[in-house]
Amino acid sequence: MTVTRVEAISKSRSRVFLDEQFAFVLYKGELRKYQVEEGKEVSDEILEELRTQVLPRRAKLRAMNLLKNRQYTEKQLMDKLMQGGCGEETARQAVEYVKSYHYVDDRRYACEYIACRMGKHSLKEIEQKLMLKGIDRELYQAALEELEENGMVSDEETAIRHLLEKKHCTGSVLDQKEKRRIYAYFYRKGFSVELVRRVMEDSFT
Numbered sequence: 001m002t003v004t005r006v007e008a009i010s011k012s013r014s015r016v017f018l019d020e021q022f023a024f025v026l027y028k029g030e031l032r033k034y035q036v037e038e039g040k041e042v043s044d045e046i047l048e049e050l051r052t053q054v055l056p057r058r059a060k061l062r063a064m065n066l067l068k069n070r071q072y073t074e075k076q077l078m079d080k081l082m083q084g085g086c087g088e089e090t091a092r093q094a095v096e097y098v099k100s101y102h103y104v105d106d107r108r109y110a111c112e113y114i115a116c117r118m119g120k121h122s123l124k125e126i127e128q129k130l131m132l133k134g135i136d137r138e139l140y141q142a143a144l145e146e147l148e149e150n151g152m153v154s155d156e157e158t159a160i161r162h163l164l165e166k167k168h169c170t171g172s173v174l175d176q177k178e179k180r181r182i183y184a185y186f187y188r189k190g191f192s193v194e195l196v197r198r199v200m201e202d203s204f205t
Helices: 028-033 044-069 074-083 088-100 106-117 123-132 137-149 156-166 176-188 193-203
Strands: 003-008 013-018 021-027
Touching: 013 028, 021 028, 021 044, 044 074, 044 088, 074 088, 106 123, 106 137, 123 137, 156 176, 156 193, 176 193
Parallel strands: none
Antiparallel strands: 003 013, 013 021
16 A cells, blocks of 8 residues: 555654555554555555554553543543544444453443532433433443442432532522522423422521
């Protein structure tokens, strides 16, 4: 295949295009080592080495380094690796590698995420945010059940009171317009209208 473009993305890294298609990201030293230059052919042997050894090894190291600083879901880690120039298959291999050592565990992530937000957010909002992180509904329910089995029960009434306090509404006398605004706020947060109404009535009577 022919190197049709080498596009610098930093002082040390470049995107490599083969036959006009983006192929991978290489470091300066790798460009020199494998003689990857615009207009030159790249042998099948070199491509095989890059795709089966160099790039997967780098992706695994990158995944490990990312996980030193924070937790990721599988989807988040995949997205992060691909944003850094990893191909989808290479990124998937790296994710599977760290999963095999339980460095990435979506069930554990979901449990910890839910536990930290119970009493501050509605379960609906928590579920929606987890789904954006790649946690599906089935896994969310399993994590919620695990927490409940361990004695942690969501108290959405407490969550509503907590948010009312944050908005400095507790004990306030509000007119109908202000109450409608607060009802709308909690509705967007995923709380049931009836529960919000009951807590509001208790708070403002």
